[in-house]
Amino acid sequence: MTQTGRGSLTQxxxxxxxxxxxxxxxxxxxxxxxxxxxGQHLLISGANGTGKTSLLRVICGLTIPTGGTILWNQLATNNIDCRYHEHLAYLGHKNALIPELTARENLEYTFEGNRSINRTSSVLEAFGLNKYLDQYAEKLSNGQIRKVALSRILLSEKTLWILDEPVANLDTSGTQFLLAEMQAHLDQGGMLITTSNLNDQTLKPNSEINLDKA
Amino acid sequence: MNLKSIYKLGSPPLFYKLCIVLEPWYLISSILLIAVGMYGGLFVAPPDYQMGDAFRIIYFHVPSAYVSMMAYVFMAVSAIIGLTWRSNVAFSLAKSCAPIGASFTFLALITGMLWGKPMWGTAWVWDARLTSELILLFLYLAYIMLHLSIPDRSKADRATALLAIVGVVNIPIIHYSVVWWNTLHQASTISKFAKPSIATEMLWPLVIMILGYTLLFAAFLSKRTAAELAVREKRTRWLQTLIVGDKNNA
Amino acid sequence: MPEIFAMGGYGFYVWGSVLISIAVLVINWITAHKKFKSTINEVKSFISKDKE
Amino acid sequence: MMKVLRIIFLKDLKVSLRRWSDLLTSFILFVLVCLIFPLTLGNDPSLLLKIIGPVMLVAALLATLLAMQNIFRPDVLNGSLEQLTLNSYPLTLIICTKIFSFWVITSLPLILISGFIASSYYVTGNSILIVILTLLLSTPSLVHISALAAALTVAIRYPGALMALIIIPLSLPIMIFGAKAIEFSISGIDASAPLYFLLGMMFFTCSLGPVVTAAAIKISID
Structure with missing residues (x-):
């Protein structure tokens, strides 16, 4: 059995x-x-309705697959000793923002990981969110909501990011910043699984699964 | 019967074949038993000294009430097995139990009311037994409606399984609270159908009727489960060869 | 014969429950049988569609 | 762990308070159901004393049913509930906290006002305390049963009737014993037996309810 705790040398x-x-x-x-x-990036591509989102939800453990296994550090993810969810950050189509809370309260409403204040302000700055932090989430535009949700992932300090069409609804500068952040995450030894429509801009992946062919 | 052979029943092809093979036997033997039981109950058994001929309704009421409760327990046990082993066979069984159980519950209610009308003067008194039976009908209806309103089959199976388990845990609590409430309301009602000592010629038709109803339940259940399994397994080769025959392989 | 149908004055209730029991059970069997038939047809049409 | 549960609890309280109109609806329903009986039956103290037990419990059940439709639904729609299932804390405890915060928000006001409603039904003295105690012991069970029904039906578009069909048979024992407790104390009998039963049911539903509800949530957001 390999040592899989945080901070150990095992990858x-x-x-x-x-x-x-x-x-x-x-x-x-x-x-x-x-x-x-x-440090690897997997891209799941395919036209609309080919099951990209379903595949991501299965990988996250939200949907139980009909067959097959998912192993995290050689342990099945439904094993009680598997600490898969400690390392996982998922962002689907739903942004998981509570409309009755302000953007700031939504950001604070995560209870795992402790990031530095500098890092937080730089991410918010780059997304141009500073002005809107005290607005209720229901008053924000779709792009802004997406940015708040993405900031949550960027600040989460998790190893594996699973992002469903991360650049959808983002403006050019937001997209550029996100791609740079994703690259930085990979360089630090993070792992990344994303989906995209074929015409989306994205990082060059280490491997790709195309659901059109399957 | 060792554990391994029980485990084998979880395989859909085997269970499907078993259902198809056993169903006519269940049906025939249950029809015979019910015919004998009806003859015994309606013509042979002497009239009750207190209730006269009206007591003959118990030959229809008690078996259906018994099967309605047994079916719920059976459904809940199948649901537990289904949830634990994700078995399609167990989920099909649980799903098929519900409409059959509901119809037996309905029968128990109707015959109970037909018995109550001459005995109490009204079709419905809040007798503990009838009230629990009514609640059982609601539990069945909730199960059926929940299954109907979730389009994804595996999701519906698991959600209704939870409901069945919660229901079966609650049934004794509901029953005893109704009994308790009932004893406080009405000091003495003749709510017990079966007296502690019952004449033999009154008893044997009842036993035969219960047996017949149980086998009839088994027959309905096999038929419905076979249908349910066929829907679920229609992509598999074993079912296709079974249904189309050898043409498919040629 | 008539006294059998009369059932000591309770004829309506006794024969009523007999009839309704038989009716419900027969309907139950018919629906189960119909369901089985229609699924088999469904599977058959599914297979023939699959072959094309 | 406690810190996480406190965060969830406070956040649920805050969000619920901002959805105040929802909560007010169930509170108003409770008060109106209780008031409509004296208005329609007439002002006869002996009659009102007879019906107050069932009326209180039915009103509490209806109010809980109405309020609990929204315990998980908004969080499922905006996706925050699936995020709650994805962290490393046990979902059962999270659900437990959520149900507790909902109980504080929806049932505590009912319990607080029940004393006044009881006195308007000509209930006096100790019996008012028994009315309050009965609601205090029965609402946790009602809330847990409703939460289970809400979790099972959260993916269904119009869950109202189905929720009622699930909740009412399951909560029947609580209704019976709650009404009995109030009736006993008004007619001067020792009400401790039904109250002990309610207490037992409360422990039963509070310990097993969240486990089943968490399982139902996992199935529903699948």
């Missing part, structure tokens, strides 16, 4: 074997296998 690793998902009688995807180590 984190995510291994997916023959994942498949059926809903009622329809096949969403099947025979998905890949291996992701630190």
């Amino acid at each position: 984190h690793n995510l291994q997916i074997n023959f994942l498949e998902l059926y809903r009622n009688d329809d096949r969403i995807f099947s025979e998905i296998s890949f291996d992701l180590s630190e």
Whole structure:
């Protein structure tokens, strides 16, 4: 058994074997296998409705797959000793912002990880969110909501980022900043899984799964 | 019967074949038993000294009430097995139990009311047994409606399984609170159908009817479970060869 | 014969419960059977569609 | 761990207070259901004393049912509930905290006003305390049962009728014993037996309810 605690020298690793998902009688995807180590980026591409989001939700553990296994550091993620969720940050289509709270309260409403104040202000600065921090989330525009949600991921200090179409709704400068941040995360040994429509701008991935062919 | 052979029942092809093979036997034997039981209950058994011929309704009321409760427990046990082993067979069984159980509950209520009308003068008194039966009907309806309103099958299976388990834990509590409440309301009602000592010629038709109803339940359940399994497994080769026959392989 | 139907004055209730029991059970069997038939047809049409 | 639960608890309180109109609706429903009986039945003390037990509990059940439709729904729609299932803390405890904060917000006001409503039904002396105690012991069970129903139906668009169908049979024992406790104390009988039953049911639902509700949440957001 390998030592997998935080700060140990062992690298984190995510291994997916023959994942498949059926809903009622329809096949969403099947025979998905890949291996992701630190510093690697996996891109899941495909047209609308090919099951990109479903695949991400299965990888996160939100949806139970029909078949296949997900291993985090050689341990199945449904194993009680597996500390998968400690290292995972997920952002789907829903931005998980509570409309009745302000942007600041939404950002504070995460209870894991402690980031420096400098880092927080630089991220908010780059996204141009400083002016809007005390507005209720329901008053923000879609792009701003997305930026708040993304800031939460960027500030989370988690190893594995799973982002569903991260650049959707973002303006040019926001996109540039996000891509740079994602690159920096990979350089620090982070792991990244993203989806994109084929025409989206994104980082060059280490590996790619195209659901159109499957 | 060792553990391994029980485990094998979880395989859909085997269970499907078992359902198909056993269903006619269940049906025939239950029809025979019910015919004998009905003859015994309606013609052979002597009239009750207190209730006269009206007591013959128990030959229809007690078996359906018994099956309605047994079906709920069966459904909950299947639900637990389904949740633990994610077994399609167990989920199909649980789902098929619900409409059958609900119809037996309905029968128990109707015959109970038909019994109550001449005995108490009204079709409905808040008798503990009838009230619990009514609550059981609501639990069945909740199960069926929840299953209908969730479109994704595996999600519906698991959500309703939770409901069935919660229901089966609650049934004794509900039953005893109704009994307790009832004893406080009405000092003495003749709410017990079966007296402690019952004449043999009155008892044997009842036992046979209960047996017949149970087998009938098994017959309905096999038929419905086979149908449910067929829907779920329609992509598999074993079912396709079973249904289309050897043409498919040629 | 008539006294059997009369059931000591309780004929309506006794025969009523007999009839309703039989009716519900028969309907139950018919619906189960219909459901089975329609699923088999569904699977058959699914297979023929699959082959094309 | 406690810190995390405190954060969730305070945040739920804050959000619920900002959705004040929802909460006011259930509170108003409770008061109106309680008041409509004297208005329609007439001002006969003996009659009112007879019905206050069932009326109180039915009103509490309806108010809980109405309020609890929204315990998980908004969080599922905006996606924050799935984020709650993705952190490393046990979902059961998180759900437990959420239900507790909902109880504070929806049931405490009912309990506070129940004394006044009881006195308007000509209940006097110790019996007013028993009315308050009965609601205090029965609302946690009602809230937990409703939370389970809400979790099971959270993915359904119009869950109202289905929730009622799930909740009412399951909460029947609480209704029966709650009404009995109030009836006993008004007619001068020792009400401790039904109150002990309510206490037992409270422990039962509070310990097992969140486990089942957490499982239901995981299924519903699948």
